[in-house]
Amino acid sequence: MGEVVALPDGVQAGSPGHLLTLLRAGSASTRPQLAAITGLARSTVAQRVDALLATGLVIEDGATASTGGRPATRLRFRPDAGLVLVGDLGATHARVGVTDLAGAVLAEVAEDVDIAAGPGAVLDWLGAHFADLLSSIGRSADEVRGVGIGVPGPVEHDSGRPVSPPIMPGWDAYPIPEHFAERFPGAPVLVDNDVNIMALGEYWTSFRRSVDDLLFIKVGTGIGCGIVASGRIHRGAQGAAGDLGHVQVPGYEDAVCRCGNVACVEAIAGGQALADRLRAAGHDTRNARAVVELVAAGDRDAIRMVRDAGRTLGHVLAAAVNFFNPAVIVIGGDVANAHEPLLAGIREVVYQRSLPLATRHLRVVHSQLGDGAGIRGASAMVVEHLLAPATVDELVTTAAADRAAN
Amino acid sequence: MGEVVALPDGVQAGSPGHLLTLLRAGSASTRPQLAAITGLARSTVAQRVDALLATGLVIEDGATASTGGRPATRLRFRPDAGLVLVGDLGATHARVGVTDLAGAVLAEVAEDVDIAAGPGAVLDWLGAHFADLLSSIGRSADEVRGVGIGVPGPVEHDSGRPVSPPIMPGWDAYPIPEHFAERFPGAPVLVDNDVNIMALGEYWTSFRRSVDDLLFIKVGTGIGCGIVASGRIHRGAQGAAGDLGHVQVPGYEDAVCRCGNVACVEAIAGGQALADRLRAAGHDTRNARAVVELVAAGDRDAIRMVRDAGRTLGHVLAAAVNFFNPAVIVIGGDVANAHEPLLAGIREVVYQRSLPLATRHLRVVHSQLGDGAGIRGASAMVVEHLLAPATVDELVTTAAADRAAN
Numbered sequence: 177m178g179e180v181v182a183l184p185d186g187v188q189a190g191s192p193g194h195l196l197t198l199l200r201a202g203s204a205s206t207r208p209q210l211a212a213i214t215g216l217a218r219s220t221v222a223q224r225v226d227a228l229l230a231t232g233l234v235i236e237d238g239a240t241a242s243t244g245g246r247p248a249t250r251l252r253f254r255p256d257a258g259l260v261l262v263g264d265l266g267a268t269h270a271r272v273g274v275t276d277l278a279g280a281v282l283a284e285v286a287e288d289v290d291i292a293a294g295p296g297a298v299l300d301w302l303g304a305h306f307a308d309l310l311s312s313i314g315r316s317a318d319e320v321r322g323v324g325i326g327v328p329g330p331v332e333h334d335s336g337r338p339v340s341p342p343i344m345p346g347w348d349a350y351p352i353p354e355h356f357a358e359r360f361p362g363a364p365v366l367v368d369n370d371v372n373i374m375a376l377g378e379y380w381t382s383f384r385r386s387v388d389d390l391l392f393i394k395v396g397t398g399i400g401c402g403i404v405a406s407g408r409i410h411r412g413a414q415g416a417a418g419d420l421g422h423v424q425v426p427g428y429e430d431a432v433c434r435c436g437n438v439a440c441v442e443a444i445a446g447g448q449a450l451a452d453r454l455r456a457a458g459h460d461t462r463n464a465r466a467v468v469e470l471v472a473a474g475d476r477d478a479i480r481m482v483r484d485a486g487r488t489l490g491h492v493l494a495a496a497v498n499f500f501n502p503a504v505i506v507i508g509g510d511v512a513n514a515h516e517p518l519l520a521g522i523r524e525v526v527y528q529r530s531l532p533l534a535t536r537h538l539r540v541v542h543s544q545l546g547d548g549a550g551i552r553g554a555s556a557m558v559v560e561h562l563l564a565p566a567t568v569d570e571l572v573t574t575a576a577a578d579r580a581a582n
Numbered sequence: 583m584g585e586v587v588a589l590p591d592g593v594q595a596g597s598p599g600h601l602l603t604l605l606r607a608g609s610a611s612t613r614p615q616l617a618a619i620t621g622l623a624r625s626t627v628a629q630r631v632d633a634l635l636a637t638g639l640v641i642e643d644g645a646t647a648s649t650g651g652r653p654a655t656r657l658r659f660r661p662d663a664g665l666v667l668v669g670d671l672g673a674t675h676a677r678v679g680v681t682d683l684a685g686a687v688l689a690e691v692a693e694d695v696d697i698a699a700g701p702g703a704v705l706d707w708l709g710a711h712f713a714d715l716l717s718s719i720g721r722s723a724d725e726v727r728g729v730g731i732g733v734p735g736p737v738e739h740d741s742g743r744p745v746s747p748p749i750m751p752g753w754d755a756y757p758i759p760e761h762f763a764e765r766f767p768g769a770p771v772l773v774d775n776d777v778n779i780m781a782l783g784e785y786w787t788s789f790r791r792s793v794d795d796l797l798f799i800k801v802g803t804g805i806g807c808g809i810v811a812s813g814r815i816h817r818g819a820q821g822a823a824g825d826l827g828h829v830q831v832p833g834y835e836d837a838v839c840r841c842g843n844v845a846c847v848e849a850i851a852g853g854q855a856l857a858d859r860l861r862a863a864g865h866d867t868r869n870a871r872a873v874v875e876l877v878a879a880g881d882r883d884a885i886r887m888v889r890d891a892g893r894t895l896g897h898v899l900a901a902a903v904n905f906f907n908p909a910v911i912v913i914g915g916d917v918a919n920a921h922e923p924l925l926a927g928i929r930e931v932v933y934q935r936s937l938p939l940a941t942r943h944l945r946v947v948h949s950q951l952g953d954g955a956g957i958r959g960a961s962a963m964v965v966e967h968l969l970a971p972a973t974v975d976e977l978v979t980t981a982a983a984d985r986a987a988n
Contacts, residue, residue: 330939340939389819401905405811412907413795416940423901424935426832437935495829495901499807501818529830529843533736533746534822 190214192224192572193565196233199253200563206248225251227572230579232257233277233563255280258321260558261306261360264370264550265298265327267291267343267397271547272305274313275555277321277563279380283309284551291328294346299355322562323356323365324554326373330415336367339415342435366557370550371418372409375402377545377553378506387503391496392543393420395489395518396509397464399442403500409557421446423492441492445485447511454478464510471514482514486521493522494529501534508543515542596620598630598978599971602639605659606969612654631657633978636985638663639683639969661686664727666964667712667766670776670956671704671733673697673749673803677953678711680719681961683727683969685786689715690957697734700752705761728968729762729771730960732779736821742773745821748841772963776956777824778815781808783951783959784912793909797902798949799826801895801924802915803870804840805848809906815963827852829898847898851891853917860884870916877920888920892927899928900935907940914949921948 194214198204204213211221228234235254239247255278264271268291273284285308289301302325310317329341336353338344353365368376375392383390384407392402399421403410410417421442422435433443443449447464454461454470457477461467470478493505505526511518523540530538543549561567600620604610610619617627634640641660645653661684670677674697679690691714695707708731716723735747742759744750759771774782781798789796790813798808805827809816816823827848828841839849849855853870860867860876863883867873876884899911911932917924929946936944949955967973 387819389816403905405816406814408812410795410811410906412940413793413909413944414907414939414942416937417905417907419904419907419937419940420901422937423904424897426897435937491830491832492901495826495898496905498825498829499809499823499902499905500816501820501823501825503819531822531825531828531841533820534818534825536820538819 190216190220190224191565191569192227193563193568195221195224196228196253196563196568197565199234199251205250205252207251208248210251224572227576228568230575231568231571233568253278258562259310259315259319260555260562261309261320261323262551262554262558263302263305263323263325264373264554265289265291265302265325266370267328270302271551272302272309273551273555274306274309274315275551275559277559279552279555279559281548281551281555282315283313284548285309286547291343291347292345295350295352295355299352303356303359317360320360320363322363322558323353323360324373324558325352325365325367326370326550326554327352327367328370331367331369332415333366333368333411336365364558364561366554366561368409368411368554368557369400369402369415369418371400371402372411373402373553373557374508374543374545374549375404375418375506375553376409376556377549377551378508378543379404379407379553380556381549381552382544383504389500389502390504390506391493391500391502392506392508392549393489393493394509395445395447395464395485395507395511397448398446399489399509401496405500420492420496423495425488425491441488445488447509450481450485450511454481465513468510468513471517479517482511483517483521485511486518486523487525488521489518490522490525491529494526497526497530497534497538503537503539505538505540506543507540508546508549512543513546596622596626596630597971597975598633599969599974601627601630602634602659602969602974603971605640605657611656611658613657614654616657630978633982634974636981637974637977639974659684664968665716665721665725666961666968667715667726667729668957668960668964669708669711669729669731670779670960671695671697671708671731672776673734676708677957678708678715679957679961680712680715680721681957681965683965685958685961685965687954687957687961688721689719690954691715692953697749697753698751701756701758701761705758709762709765723766726766726769728769728964729759729766730779730964731758731771731773732776732956732960733758733773734776737773737775738821739772739774739817742771770964770967772960772967774815774817774960774963775806775808775821775824777806777808778817779808779959779963780914780949780951780955781810781824781912781959782815782962783955783957784914784949785810785813785959786962787955787958788950789910795906795908796910796912797899797906797908798912798914798955799895799899800915801851801853801870801891801913801917803854804852805895805915807902811906826898826902829901831894831897847894851894853915856884856887856891856917859887871919874916874919877923885923888917889923889927891917892924892929893931894927895924896928896931897935900932903932903936903940903944909943909945911944911946912949913946914952914955918949919952 204210237250237252255276260275262273270289271286274282329344330339338347390404394400401418401420422440428439431443433440450467451461610616643656643658661682666681668679676695677692680688735750736745744753796810800806807824807826828846834845837849839846856873857867
């Protein structure tokens, strides 16, 4: 049995979608290179490249330097062949953007918005911002190839419906994609949990070339986790995976959590819990951001409390490291802006309590994207769907059938 | 953009490997059915079926009942087209078997063997048993298509080498596959952690048609966990995923674990810990099996202690449920034979401490396979590798090239 050539999951070897994958990755940039990598006949490659050129996803872009023979025409993926609209909806704050098909942010805006206003009002607001952003860069709705939205609750990803989301009154089972079906016909609308899209944003922007398994921990008002397993978001049986905030920390049975249980890590180490405790000690801290400001100002109570929160979170993460064995843990969310004391506390316990093998190459790092992780992840979610080889093959087939019919 | 037809990961639509997948799943059993499902021309299907017939993996098996037209010849996957040798090596005990390509066990044997005797002695012992089992069923080494082995430690799956295994002296980085390369040329040798193959055995035998995400918990001398995520074993960055046994349980800081830490769940609720505690209380319990016997005999100390162990394990599993959101948790290993008290303790805490959404449809069940899970999982691991569409396509191509060359 010969060597099996490794292809990404779902890639049909040598199909137009596969060729596009090779061009996007920079593995090839000419027809002869595509033929050499895939083993296809040059005539077959030429035919399939023509099909890709017809979709507009690929363009011819000058000639390569000659090495004696006739110079080959250079092929290039064209990120500008379409637009992606993205929205990262938090509990009280949202970020909206337009990206190209390489995930580059072309325009964005951040505003306060109350998710509890319900799906009708919030999605109308989102739609209005989509329209404003498009017109601000002089582009039209016709160019929109897909829409990606993150929401602060569990989502049934296949249908784009929230599932019993605790802080989103009125959204349970609401079919978010249908809200945009008429305005952007033919553009898929993908919805996921906000922490999942942040995890995907961090993964795609900084780690996908070197890492398969990553955890993204959001330490904000509450605590959540996005899981990347083998390069994909792990959502679990009910789309509820990653809910680390309600793991119990024994010894804190007097800490009552908003979920109805006691001693949840979120009720001890979450941003709101820290703000409440500091306020009880006489500080003017209404929320997680105020806690971070106090840390930045050098307040010793606040610094010690954040470091303790890091240790508490470290116990939960040590268990997650033993269980999941990630290569990287990225810490984000408002409280993560307190930087060193939080990470020091986390690292202290994770390296003490996890198995040596699991921490041998483990990196625990700050988010590099901050508040921008969500829209980048929402874009990556949509782009990877749109440019998946199977989707591209289907697009090519449909386009050819349309041409044949005309 | 038209509807994307869902294919299993890595399946090339309409390739010989894909056709075999459809025949194995029972989705099609004639050439016309294959053509209807794949949309391929009948002549293309006929050609690819011929290629499969040439490999021996598919046979023609009579005709279908006529529905007016000419009856179509029935095609059938032939599990007997090859053999798989499997070994499940534990710390002190091993099970060895021969299966067909459908995972059916044709012969098996279980014996005591000390893994600490080192790779040379243990793998020679395993090889001798492979030979004995083959001759006991009158089959030859030529028919062996693959070998699957489980070992009680972390494994780098791609190379089949153990990675710093704590209870396997002499095995660190030992290239297990090379030991069998000469005897079974051309047959891939796949190696994984023993708990991973048990998880895969449970998954493939009982759950793969209905479930994507499953945890298998082995409660034996120690405690381990095998993770099935989206239908595949999740191994993690260092192959160390699933090491639940060393998660800390606060409040038990006097329990010293063999790993060098204190308060590990294994040092509190593992079979050896229970045996030691019962022995200290005057019972004659040397190991986990003796604990189970005491429970079966109705001893109240033992029953209470096992139920408490279930509760302790339940705290760790509740965190894993919040984090991973599995559809099923299967409890196996020697201590699981104590049945009700252990499961009652686990369920009590998991349902109390996990989020309602994550436990809405969660099942916590006993292993149905018991000691037989490992060899079934080792077989499934090899069969799925051998019959993966990409591997079959490669086999078909190689066979055609060989014929052309002769």
